[in-house]
Amino acid sequence: MNAEGVRERARSLPREPGVYQFREDETTLYVGKAVDLRSRVGSYADPRSARIRRMVQRADGIEIAVTDTETQALLLEANLIKRHQPRYNVRLKDDKSYPMVQLADHEAPQIEITRDPDESATVFGPYTNKGQVETVVKALRETYGVRGCSDHKYANRDRPCLDYEMGLCTAPCTREIDLESYGEDVTAVERFLEGETGILADPLRREMEAAAEDQNFERAANLRDRLETVQAFHGEGGEAVQSVGDERAVDVLGVAIEGGDATVARLRAEDGKLVDRERHTLEAPAADPETTADAAEAASADGDSSTGEGGVPAVLAAFIVQYYAERRLPDAILLPERHGDEEVAAWLEAEGVSVRVPGAGREAKLVDLALKNARRNVGRRDECGMLADALEIDSARRIEGFDVSHAQGKSAVGSDVTFVDGSAEKADYRRKKLTDQNDDYDNMRALLEWRARRAVEDRDDRPDPDLLLIDGGQGQLEAARDALADVGWDVPAVALAKAEERVVTPDREFSWPDDAPHLHLLQRVRDEAHRFAVQYHQTVRDEVKTVLDDVEGVGPETRKRLLGRFGSVENVREASLEDLRSVPGIGEKTAETIKSRLEG
Structure with a gap:
């Protein structure tokens, strides 16, 4: 587009x-927000940088x-x-998007909460509080019977399903309505x-x-809570998150x-104590080869040597915006420098969040610590890129x-761990009890079939992975690929064998150098999957039956306390009499009985 086209x-x-x-054919080049759409879009008739000029x-x-509000x-x-990953935006690479509510384009529309709405659906949102959205959608279904x-x-139904019996649907499928x-x-x-x-x-x-009135007070209380959620659903800023007072929570x-x-x-500080640390990777706008020199010259003139439009700000x-829009805002945010975005500043001010750039004192030291953490991680995505290149996959x-x-x-179990940009994403870990059988191949096949079916049936709320890593060799990999083929889930899979640390693919095997970063990445994923599986197996084994069940004086509650205190029967066996007596409900005689029974 030329300048006159933008103005028009x-x-x-x-x-x-x-x-x-800004779109090129079906591709989104850039996404922006505005308090005044006419004024903001008009400003692109005279872009301030060579890169944005090229985008226009x-x-x-x-x-x-x-939208109704700036928020x-x-x-x-x-x-x-x-959703679109536009090349001219800074993009937070955490695979999360915000829940929306869609009504499908159908003779009897379905209501659904989704992060990836259909093009033909009627869509509402986005919202930041998924729990609130789920409460509202359930209330809508109970009140109006819209199918889910x-x-x-x-x-092709010939009789209504259970949702009809539960009052969640009026069953248009069988024309009950x-x-x-x-x-x-x-x-x-x-x-x-x-x-x-x-x-x-x-x-x-x-x-x-x-x-x-019917003195069904528990039902009345549940309805009261639901009513409060419904009434708050369209509050100021739509679904904006509220913070709590007195700066109890501070993010750095x-x-x-x-x-x-x-x-x-x-970094997260609560009540003056550092309680959490985490790192997130963002992808800066893609470089444009035709304007690299111009962009570098403009950056130099502005005193900005950072990559991307505006660098650190x-x-x-x-x-x-991309992180806090769907999370609870802290009471204060400490930054190394001003972000310079007026809309973001207005949003944070409206939410009561104090934003500071400390120059000295304890707050400045916290910012320095956050900077050190960021520098320690920068570039880690390279190992992900190296792995993708080595395996010849997209990502x-x-x-x-x-x-x-x-x-x-x-006590057969399976583990499913997730790594994003080289770091464990523990919120996305899953585990599965398997049918007891002494066959590692069949166990792996069953585990991958379970994961694949959840994905293709849209019963898993996680994004599809770029790569599946199987702990094992050629046999485990073939079993996993058989399961994927049977279900129809098309995701690349490789295996990593422990003995020689060889990477097995469907077509060949790789023996990468011991110091290869992309091998280290696979090893971290493999080792974590192994740790998580063994931990769950021990839990299931101890839950099913232990020798503690046969010890006189040890009932279900005492057994539960012992396993809670020591973690496993093996650890109970290794505990001293003094350690055993420290468990509530266990006296000297019982401790001696346990020790004798487990060592016998």
Whole structure:
């Protein structure tokens, strides 16, 4: 687009908050937010940098979405950046996006919470509090009976499903309700999601009052809580997160940039104590070969040697929006320098968050510590890129590792661990009890079939991984690939054998140098999958039956306390009499009995 084309498009836009996208054919080049869409889009007729000028020239259209508030514009911008990964934005690479509510394009529309809405669906959101959204959607279904099943389950039914019996659906599939009446209920749901709170709050209030009159106080209390959630759903800023007072929680951010990668280290202090540390990787805007020299010259003139538009300030602004939009905001955020984004500043101020750039004292020391953490991690994504290149796959940012553990076929379990950008993502760990059998290949096949079915049936809330790592050799890998083929889940899989640390693929084996960063990455994933599987196996083994069950004086509660205190029967066996007596409910005689029984 040329300057006049941008100005002409801007003149047609409203002076309202919203989000705009510069597009080239079907590709999103850049996503931005605005308090005033007309004014902000119009400013691109005279871009301030060579890189943005090149982006505008490449674009052949500008799409916009109007929002009710500036906060909603912030959330929608972050959601679109994560969804489209536009090359001219700074992008937080944590694979998360924000939940939306969609009504499918269907004769009997389905209501669904999703992070990846269908193009043809009617979509509401994004929202930051998934728990709140789930409560509201359940209330909508109970009130208006809109179905939540997939189109596959809806088709060809001859009788209603359990949701009908539970009052969650009016069963349009079997015409227990005619489609015209069902459509009216869907319209009521749309009206609520568009902001008409009373259309759901009023029936809930009546139901709550009726329950109270019937002295069904537990039901009334549940309805009261649900009503409060519904009434807060369309509050100021839509779904903005509220912070608590007196700066009990303070986040400290540090940034390091290397090439096209940036790392933000976040430290969390609560009540004056450091309680959490984590690092996040962001991808700076892709370099444009045609304007590299111009961009470098402009950066030099501005005194900015960092990669990306605005360097550290741009990374901070992008991180704050994309990270905190779906998490509870702290009471204060300490930064190494100002982020310089007026909309982000207005949002944080409205939420009561104090933003400071400390120059000295304890706060400055915390910022220095965050900077050291960021510098320690910057560039780590290189090992993911090296692994992807070595295996000739598109990406290896998100890896899931699998292992099985059992004791001669007893208490068989499987582990599924997740690494993102080389770091463990423990919130995405999963584990599975397996059918007891002394066959590692069948156990691995069963574990991968379980994971694959959850993925293809959309029952797993995690993104699909870029790579699956199997703990084992050719046999385990073939078993895993058989399961993937049977289910139809198309994800690359490799194995790492412990003996010679050889990487096994379907076509060949690799023997990489011991100091290869991409081998170290696979080893960390493999070792963590093994640790997690063994830990779960020990738990299951101890839960099923232990020799403690036969010890006189040790009942279920005492057994539970012993295992809780020592972790496993083996550790109980190694405990001293003094250690055993330290467990509540165990006296000297019982301790001696346990010791004698376990050592016998």
